[in-house]
Amino acid sequence: MTVEPTIAASTRDNTGSRGSRLLGAATIVGLGVLGVLAFVLTDADVRIHPTTGEEFGQFDAVRLLYVHVPLAVMTYVAFGLCAVASLGVLIRRTPWWDVTAHAAAEVGTVFCGLVLVTGSIWGRPVWNTWWEWGDVRLMTTLVLFLMFAGYLALRRTTGDPRSVSRRAAVVALVAVLDIPLVNRSVEWWENRTLHQQSTLNDLKIEDLTLFTLMLGFLMMGMVLAWLLLHRFRVGWLERAALDHAVAAAIAERRAETPDAEVRRSVGETEDRS
């Protein structure tokens, strides 16, 4: 690596690019469309009881599912990407895999937290409780969140970056492998799940509801992509900033000493003139 005595200043001042700005704009527009569909054009979930004639169902709480379910799916996508990237860290050991793993884990954890929060908010009017121990999906998502919160904590520790990235990769892979165990044990534990009582199959999934849900998936996917892109770039720049700081420090140190003296001190025999 050539070390210049003075480092040129940066000419780019952000992590955006034409592609990411286009994606961002499209996402915002799309979220607006999703909102209109979710709140105005679709109906609430109202069903008539066959014998008593009473109205029952989720009523307007169903509109929360248009964000909750897509967020959940994208969480799995993000953590799945993290697992694949973690494999890449252990096998290929290039910085690209490492930055991707970290970015996917961070964005995934944000999404996972939102899944828990939106789920809890949805659950209050529909299941009449903020939280339900023994619901399989809820418990699994909670443990998943805790595991990746641990991953992020590990990432923040100081130490040899290569070593930290390898340990983090192990943590991510063990987390992903542990999830089926968590799922199975909770399923056996209570042998029931509130989630089952009101799955997507129960809802009147007519055309517009289904379309809105699909649009929700698309929108959350775009949000995920945009966030991943920027988080990746930030991660990459953090690495570059570290390298740059080291290079600048070396250059500064070398600039303090005249060349001849440096050469002499490393044993290059020269005319003692």
Add this chain to the structure above:
Amino acid sequence: MTHVGYLIAGWGITLGTLGIYAFRLVRRGRNLSARVPDAHRRWLEDQGPNGA
């Protein structure tokens, strides 16, 4: 509309959190971009899993 409070809370927290996170990412990106000269910003050239 029923359950309005829950709807506002749910959608609000979701969009708010994502928005704040996005905003902080962009700001972090701006700060880092100012510190790192072009010579070190190699992601545009070294894109891909096999890049150095």
Add this chain to the structure above:
Amino acid sequence: MSALRVVLRDIRLVAARDLRIEARARVVVDQVLPFAVLVLVLFGFALDADHRTLRTFAPGLFWVAVLLSALLAVQRSATLDAADGTGDALRMSGLPPVARYLGRAAAVLVQLLVLEAVLVGGLVVLYGVSVEDWLLLGVAGLVAGVAVAAAGTLYGALALGLGARDTLLPVLVLPVLAPVLIGATRAFDDALGSAAVDGWAWTGLLAIAALVLTVVGASAHGALVED
């Protein structure tokens, strides 16, 4: 075939060494065991409970006490080689990483089993528990112990050498052990007669968890130690 015997011998070597250190230093016996009993006592105070309530919750309280104590035992095990360059000496000794991992985990397992035995005594004395199925209790305790030792040894090695090691270990290892906590508690529910569940089925699940964690631990340990 003799290669396997060599590996087994190596495992025994590492385990014996760790246990011999413990026999001399007596950290687990002097510090971790009392802590475990203390946790049981604290639960007694906090729950302000009668014997019937404590008997109902005994399995859960038992395994929470075991997990918390296991954290201490694992931290102790992971730091055995932190000083005096013994870590480097072990790496250069030619012992394969798998043997080092399994040996270390085996030593932790032995300590955990002693811990569990003492705590069962604590349950009987302090909580008025009576054991209905000693075989189930023993097997479930053993299998769950393997799972905890395997995960603990892996994460102990993982957290070792980084800043803030002590506080990071619980955050990393406890969520992973959630299925073990659930399974072991249910198995003990059956063994202690406090709930009508199929303890042996749960022990089967624990065995799968133990196997997965041991295999993963042995594979990953090599990647971690080659720094």
